[in-house]
Amino acid sequence: MEILIFGAGSLGSLLGGLLSRAHDVTLVGRDPHVAAVREAGLRITGVADLDTAPSATTDGTGASADLALLTVKAYDTEAAARDLATGDVGAVCSLQNGMGNETTLADHLDVPIVAGTATVGARLADPGHVEWLGRGRLTVGPWRPADDVETAERVVAALRAVDLDADVTTNVRARLWEKLAINAAINPVTALARVENGALSPPGDLADLATTAGVETARVARATGTALSDAAVTEAIEAVVRGTARNRSSMHQDVVAGRRTEVEAINGYVVERAEVAGESVPVNRTLATLIRGWEAGTGLR
Ligand code: KPL
Numbered sequence: 001m002e003i004l005i006f007g008a009g010s011l012g013s014l015l016g017g018l019l020s021r022a023h024d025v026t027l028v029g030r031d032p033h034v035a036a037v038r039e040a041g042l043r044i045t046g047v048a049d050l051d052t053a054p055s056a057t058t059d060g061t062g063a064s065a066d067l068a069l070l071t072v073k074a075y076d077t078e079a080a081a082r083d084l085a086t087g088d089v090g091a092v093c094s095l096q097n098g099m100g101n102e103t104t105l106a107d108h109l110d111v112p113i114v115a116g117t118a119t120v121g122a123r124l125a126d127p128g129h130v131e132w133l134g135r136g137r138l139t140v141g142p143w144r145p146a147d148d149v150e151t152a153e154r155v156v157a158a159l160r161a162v163d164l165d166a167d168v169t170t171n172v173r174a175r176l177w178e179k180l181a182i183n184a185a186i187n188p189v190t191a192l193a194r195v196e197n198g199a200l201s202p203p204g205d206l207a208d209l210a211t212t213a214g215v216e217t218a219r220v221a222r223a224t225g226t227a228l229s230d231a232a233v234t235e236a237i238e239a240v241v242r243g244t245a246r247n248r249s250s251m252h253q254d255v256v257a258g259r260r261t262e263v264e265a266i267n268g269y270v271v272e273r274a275e276v277a278g279e280s281v282p283v284n285r286t287l288a289t290l291i292r293g294w295e296a297g298t299g300l301r
Helices: 010-019 033-040 074-085 101-108 149-160 172-193 205-223 230-243 250-256 267-277 282-297
Strands: 002-006 024-028 042-046 050-052 055-057 067-070 092-094 113-118 121-126 129-134 138-142 166-168
Touching (some): 010 050, 010 250, 092 101, 113 172, 149 166, 172 205, 172 230, 172 250, 205 267, 205 282, 267 282
Parallel strands (some): 002 067, 024 055, 042 129, 138 166
Antiparallel strands (some): 042 050, 113 138, 121 129
16 A cells, blocks of 8 residues: 655654555655655664665655555644645545544545544654654544545554554544543643653552543543543553553653644643533643643743
8 A cells, every 4th residue: 555654753653664564655754854764764663673664755745645644743734634635645544643633634635534543652762763662552433424434444454464453443533532531631741740651650649630631531522422431531541651651742752842732732622622511621721721831931832
């Protein structure tokens, strides 16, 4: 299968490198990482150690592929969708953090849209080198009623062909809310405390804070029509903390690198939806305020 990885950061590069063992993969990303991959290939270390050689480019316009896997930051989805619309892709699958990405894709692209989540731990160690710090799993499903399940099944088959743990769900909205709760819990707490995900293992104050953010998110999910229990969310957060203990969350990586974060698509989204539903989410509100305050103080907003 010809696969375009749109967003060759840590997760995109890891998936692209792994998929290139069985598929024709092109990474779309930024220099100096893209230049390093073109020159010497992409090295993966951690859960597995391997040298891979996907194609790589900084230009995402006019590309053709059977499938585009979207791994750009949530605030770059619109730009990515516009670039993809100038080319010819058979289907698009978002594996991004946060909510709202699929709606943006559907606004710009007339192809099947697959929504998905990834709980894989990954870190870009150096240009051309990605660390795989948590095996994780990928769950994907058709986004709209018109999006056939076969496309999602083809995505899963492509991922499984390189031994990634992947499943199809027919209720991807529930899975997106669960992943939102995981990110709302782990990402801002690890970013603000500057700790690896494993520092949120219970018992402990950081674990309690993260769980409260996750449980608030589950309450908003239920208030807006998605069944998601507090127990399921608490278990899911604990499982991801265990499975990615040595990873720095993407928001932690962003803060350390002085980059804008995905707070609006994560805790910001929870706060916004809570307001509409008349729910109170004080922990998400506080975490969002602190991350926004850091972004403002760093000149990022
Ligand atoms: O999605 C992630 C992220 O860091 O954004 C998790 C799964 C929490 C891994 O760190």
